[in-house]
Amino acid sequence: MITLPKFIITMEGVLRLGMVSQHKDLLRPGDQCIGGGYYILDFISNRMILDRESYDFGRPKWHLLDALKVPSVYKGFQIIYQYDDDFHDDFNANEKLSIEYYDTR
Numbered sequence: 001m002i003t004l005p006k007f008i009i010t011m012e013g014v015l016r017l018g019m020v021s022q023h024k025d026l027l028r029p030g031d032q033c034i035g036g037g038y039y040i041l042d043f044i045s046n047r048m049i050l051d052r053e054s055y056d057f058g059r060p061k062w063h064l065l066d067a068l069k070v071p072s073v074y075k076g077f078q079i080i081y082q083y084d085d086d087f088h089d090d091f092n093a094n095e096k097l098s099i100e101y102y103d104t105r
Contacts, residue, residue, distance in 0.1 A: 007050060008036035009060050014069045014102070015079075023054040035060030037081075048074055050081040059083075068093050072101040 001021040008016050008023050011032040018026050023036045036054035041047075053059040060081060070079065079093035093099065 005039050006036060006054070007039045008033050008054065008057065009065070009068070010034065011064070012069070013065045013067050013097075013100075015071070017071070023056050033057045034064055041077075046077050048077045048079045050079065052084060062091055062093075062096065065097055067098040067100050069100045069102050071104045073104070075101050 003019040003021055006018065006020050006023050006026065008026045008031075010016070011034050014031075016026045017039055020026055023033070026036070027033060033054075034057070036057045037050055037052045037059065039051075040049045042049060050060070062081070068079070070077075079099070081091040081093065083090065
């Protein structure tokens, strides 16, 4: 199966990234997913670009979050979700949410 760079966001606000076949492969026991999609890391501009949507979970439901918990390796990155329609502006998580970092080890 083909793996692609995908992300999910859990109800607790945890952003989980990985090279997986399906978004559900990023879930851990007890997780409740509130959306997902695909990601690109732009190391030149220190941006994590999130876009599209998970077939299983849909677009991220940003309105359910006050904080986003991000792996500490991405500290300093601007986290941008790009909507693929004409109805939404891009969502800048760093401006709209409190960003917390966690160690993945």
